[in-house]
Amino acid sequence: MVLGGSTVCWLCGHEGADQADDVIPKSKGGTSALSNLRPAHGTEPCGTCGVRCNQVRGNADATPPIPPSR
Structure with a gap:
């Protein structure tokens, strides 16, 4: 799913x-x-965290992650 050019x-x-x-x-x-839409893992689990x-x-409230520092 690409939304806004991102699959993150x-x-x-x-x-x-x-x-x-x-x-x-x-x-x-x-x-x-x-x-109101953002990309998320759903059909397939995340390849990194498996969720x-x-x-x-x-339908719980959610806070997006803080981007990791590089």
Whole structure:
């Protein structure tokens, strides 16, 4: 899933996101507008941390990761 030219999961910060995740879940008033969507791991687990981030998050509030320093 490429959103905004990136496959970096907004939840774990790792490459390879394959789904679009609602920043504000629809169950909490979010919409399907592009401005509310971010790439996330879902169908396939993250190759780095092994988590299906979108499914684990569910409709809970989330804070995006702090980018690692280089």
